[in-house]
Every structure is written in structure tokens, then in C-alpha cells.
Amino acid sequence: MSSLEITLKVILLFFVLVTIHEWGHFYFAKRAGILVREFAIGFGPKLFTFKKDETRFTLRLLPIGGFVRMAGEDPEMIDIQKGQTIAVKLNKSNQVTHLYLDQLTGRSGVIQGEVAQIDMERKLEVALLVGEDDAKYDIHPQAMMVTKGTETQIAPYDRQFGSKTVGQRALSIVMGPVMNFLLAVVLFCIVVIMAGVPTNTKLESIVADQPAQHSGLLKGDIVKSVNGKEIGKDATVLTTLIQGSPSKVMNWIVVRNGQEVPLQVTPSGEGKIGVVIGFDKRSANFNEVLTGTWDYVSKTTVGILDGFKKLVFGQVKMDDLGGPVRIVEVTGQFVQNGMTSYIYWAAIFSLYLGLFNLLPFPALDGSRLVFLGIEAVRGKPVDPSRESIVHFVGFALLMLLMVVVTYNDIVRLIKS
Structure with a gap:
């Protein structure tokens, strides 16, 4: 098997597992009416991007995961303040479709004025001081804010993550790992059929x-x-x-x-x-396919959870942990052992990703579910800014761990 074929199959594995996970978040967020701003595979600088409907789909440089950015899940980065000078563009129904925050001079077909009052979440209206006159306009629910040449769709409150019920938000989060579980079941089923x-x-x-x-x-x-x-x-x-x-x-x-x-x-x-x-x-009969699939899923789940337990209680040394480089190396070995072996490893890896993301560690899906559980018990949400800090710190720690295990992988490769 050529190195190119092995490389392509390794890339395909990562792409499929991450995409199916993020699609679970994306689909159920859209079903709940949440505005999904971005569907990203990878982290870091953008390599490729296109926009469809309201969502920008991006492929990023670092293949270590992905994310679905929902409106209101984190504090919005762009805001318009009272007293700020802006320009607005109206449609035929006299609704604001674009709000320009900079480069106001020379824009044609716009109305420029000082913001006297604005509400882009609930009332969806803006009042401008245009010369000596006051003007009030309704804002279209899908209006765009334009700054530095970039368009950002506004997010009315009913399109934000926080506006939905605890159940809707929990479903949009948990369905990422669930999609990994379902994929693992399908792949294990294929393995049983192929292996006989x-x-x-x-x-x-x-x-x-x-x-x-x-x-x-x-x-x-x-x-x-x-x-x-x-x-x-x-x-x-x-x-x-x-x-x-x-x-x-x-x-x-x-x-x-x-x-x-x-x-x-x-x-x-x-x-x-x-x-x-x-x-x-x-060839396996129908009952054997079901029982064989269940055996694979149950035994692999127990093994993964046992590994997590050993990690938590310090029974696994840091030097024993593997990162992206080690995963690529192991995946390549399974690829060389044939298609059945490759699919078997994909099933294990998918199940691992699902279980790992449900761990109650900050920045993971499990942590977000914990915050939703707290909200359900106390009847009000945790302060979003505090929750964001927790997730940011967790993400930073995960990235630090990724650097450490990647260093271990490189040292291991050099020694071998």
C-alpha cells in the first residue's frame, strides 16, 4: 500500500469522525431555531471556507477537532452603542437590512446618523438622529452588521442559544457524542459482516x-x-x-x-x-451480527472507561499518553492491515471521541451539560461570562496537554 493511500485514509478518518460529531451539534441546533454562525473542521487559520444560508463552513489548519459556533453561546463580539455614528440600508418594506459601522463616507443608498436607541435582540428597532430629524426603523431579523468589510448576521434573542429550553440546548450539545456512538455501532456492524x-x-x-x-x-x-x-x-x-x-x-x-x-x-x-x-x-446471520456488534461496543466501552479511570487516578504515566502524531501512526498501521482492520479502528476511535467529549471537563460537551444540569436544578442559568471563563481555561489546558503529548510522540519517534 502506497504512502499516499495511507495518508489519504488517515485524513479521511479524521474528517469523517469530526464532521459526524459536529453535524450532530449543527443539525439539532438548527432544529431548535438557533443561529449557527460557523461549522468548522479543525482549529487555527482557515484553509477553505464557503457560506451556505446563514452558516459559514470552514476547514482549518490544525486537524485536532472542530466546533459549531452558535449565536449567544459565547458573548457576541460586535455591538453598537448609543451615540455611535452608523449607516443603515433599507429594503422596500423600510426595514434595515444592513448596518454599516465603518467606512461610512461614500456609501450609496444608505442613511447615516447617530444612534439614539437600538435593540437588535428583542424589539429589533433602531432610532437615528439624522441631522435635526429623528428616524426610527424596524430591523430585519436577518440584518447584517458590516465592519472592516466583514458581514455578521444579527442574532435576535429567539435565535440565540440561551433563549432555548434546557432540553433543546442539552440536545444540541449531547447529539455530537451521540452521533459518534451511532457511527461506532454502524462500523462495528460492518466489521462483523465483513469478518464473518x-x-x-x-x-x-x-x-x-x-x-x-x-x-x-x-x-x-x-x-x-x-x-x-x-x-x-x-x-x-x-x-x-x-x-x-x-x-x-x-x-x-x-x-x-x-x-x-x-x-x-x-x-x-x-x-x-x-x-x-x-x-x-x-457469513454471520442476522442474530450473530447483532450480538457481535453488541459485544464489540460493550467491551470497547468498558476498555475505554477503564483507561479514563486509570488516567484520573494516576495509574497512567504522562509518557504513556499519545497525541495526534501517535494517533496518525496507529491509524496508519490499521490501514496497512486491510479494510476490515481500518473500519474496526475507525469504530473504536469514534466511540472513544464520543465518550471523551462527555467527560465533565471544561470546554468539553460534558462540562456544558453539567452547567445545563445546574441551571435545571436551580431554575436559572449560571452567569454566561463565568461559564465562558471556565470553558476558556479548560480549552487552554487541553491545548497544553496536546502540546505535551505531541512532544512525547515526537521523542518516541526519534528514539525508535
């Missing part, structure tokens, strides 16, 4: 000049029994028997071309014979 159901233990390959070859074992042999013990599809039984019989003669019965063939195999002193063990398989 093991029926017998089979020898996938024979290492040259090792006990297996000397004993007459061949690639493709199905191992029926060893020392009178039926092997079936449980390869661990076979490996245990081999490891427990160093330098001892073992009586094997293998099935070759439909015929049973008895052989005597003597493992090395280290309890090895030089084979790669695989399975003879058949």
Missing part, C-alpha cells in the same frame, strides 16, 4: 525452518484436535497447549482437503512452533 463468524481454527501461514514446517504442517490446515482435545474455533486453547508443551511431542489432527491428517509436532524450548493462527469463517 469463526468456525474452525486455521493456520494462516507457516514460518520457514521452524517446528511447524518440520512437522509437515501446511498453510490452510484446519486444526481439529491436539493431544485429544478438540480445538474448534477457540484459538486460545491451541496457543495455550503449544506454550505449555516446550520440547514435548504433541499429537495433532488437522483437516487437509477434507481429509483428517495425523501429525506429531514438537514445539521449541520457548513453546513456539512458527505459525500464524487464523480462522475458517462463514
Whole structure:
């Protein structure tokens, strides 16, 4: 497999997992009537951007996540103050469609004046002092503020994140991780279908000049029994028997071309014979697909949560943590092992992203859900400015951790 193909598949994995997560936020925010200002994949400088309807879609330089920026979720960056001189553009219904904050001289088809009163959230109206006259205009709900050549759509209160019910806001947040869970289930299901159901233990390959070859074992042999013990599809039984019989003669019965063939195999002193063990398989039926998918999801979830627990209680060293570089390295290894392996890793990674984002750590979805839970209990929201500070500090700590683990990844690569 070429390096280009591996690179493209690694990029595709990141793109799909992050996009499906952010789409969960985006779709349910839009359903709740929230104005979504930006749908971004990655962080940092913009590489590519386009606008569709009310949302700007961007691809950014650093492939370490993504975000959906909703109106009112954080304090709005642009505001118009009383006494400020602005220019407004009206439509045929005499509604303000554009509010110009700078470069007022030379603009045609506008009305320029000093702001006497303005409300862009609830009343949607502006009063201007134009010369000696007063003028009051209604503001269109989708009016644009223009400054430094950039248009920013206003966000009436009923289009802001904070105006929605706790349930609507919680749904728009939790559906990001939920989409990762659903994707993981679908991918694990595909893995079960592609991998099939093991029926017998089979020898996938024979290492040259090792006990297996000397004993007459061949690639493709199905191992029926060893020392009178039926092997079936449980390869661990076979490996245990081999490891427990160093330098001892073992009586094997293998099935070759439909015929049973008895052989005597003597493992090395280290309890090895030089084979790669695989399975003879058949297609999974509907019930087996369901149970196999459930087994993958449940066991992987338990493993990930156990890893989080060890991290919290200090049972994992900082040097053992991997960052983006390590993830790319591991993903490349799964890619080289074939499509089934690649999809299996994508499912694990998607499940991990979903669970990680639900951790109650500032800046993660879990932390935002905690604040909504507090609001539901006390009957009023936490001060938005204080919540923003908490999330900002959490994001800074996450970025610091990312730098540390990336340094570990680079040092590990250099040493290896």
C-alpha cells in the first residue's frame, strides 16, 4: 500500500469522525431555531471556507477537532452603542437590512446618523438622529452588521442559544457524542459482516525452518484436535497447549482437503512452533451480527472507561499518553492491515471521541451539560461570562496537554 493511500485514509478518518460529531451539534441546533454562525473542521487559520444560508463552513489548519459556533453561546463580539455614528440600508418594506459601522463616507443608498436607541435582540428597532430629524426603523431579523468589510448576521434573542429550553440546548450539545456512538455501532456492524463468524481454527501461514514446517504442517490446515482435545474455533486453547508443551511431542489432527491428517509436532524450548493462527469463517446471520456488534461496543466501552479511570487516578504515566502524531501512526498501521482492520479502528476511535467529549471537563460537551444540569436544578442559568471563563481555561489546558503529548510522540519517534 502506497504512502499516499495511507495518508489519504488517515485524513479521511479524521474528517469523517469530526464532521459526524459536529453535524450532530449543527443539525439539532438548527432544529431548535438557533443561529449557527460557523461549522468548522479543525482549529487555527482557515484553509477553505464557503457560506451556505446563514452558516459559514470552514476547514482549518490544525486537524485536532472542530466546533459549531452558535449565536449567544459565547458573548457576541460586535455591538453598537448609543451615540455611535452608523449607516443603515433599507429594503422596500423600510426595514434595515444592513448596518454599516465603518467606512461610512461614500456609501450609496444608505442613511447615516447617530444612534439614539437600538435593540437588535428583542424589539429589533433602531432610532437615528439624522441631522435635526429623528428616524426610527424596524430591523430585519436577518440584518447584517458590516465592519472592516466583514458581514455578521444579527442574532435576535429567539435565535440565540440561551433563549432555548434546557432540553433543546442539552440536545444540541449531547447529539455530537451521540452521533459518534451511532457511527461506532454502524462500523462495528460492518466489521462483523465483513469478518464473518469463526468456525474452525486455521493456520494462516507457516514460518520457514521452524517446528511447524518440520512437522509437515501446511498453510490452510484446519486444526481439529491436539493431544485429544478438540480445538474448534477457540484459538486460545491451541496457543495455550503449544506454550505449555516446550520440547514435548504433541499429537495433532488437522483437516487437509477434507481429509483428517495425523501429525506429531514438537514445539521449541520457548513453546513456539512458527505459525500464524487464523480462522475458517462463514457469513454471520442476522442474530450473530447483532450480538457481535453488541459485544464489540460493550467491551470497547468498558476498555475505554477503564483507561479514563486509570488516567484520573494516576495509574497512567504522562509518557504513556499519545497525541495526534501517535494517533496518525496507529491509524496508519490499521490501514496497512486491510479494510476490515481500518473500519474496526475507525469504530473504536469514534466511540472513544464520543465518550471523551462527555467527560465533565471544561470546554468539553460534558462540562456544558453539567452547567445545563445546574441551571435545571436551580431554575436559572449560571452567569454566561463565568461559564465562558471556565470553558476558556479548560480549552487552554487541553491545548497544553496536546502540546505535551505531541512532544512525547515526537521523542518516541526519534528514539525508535
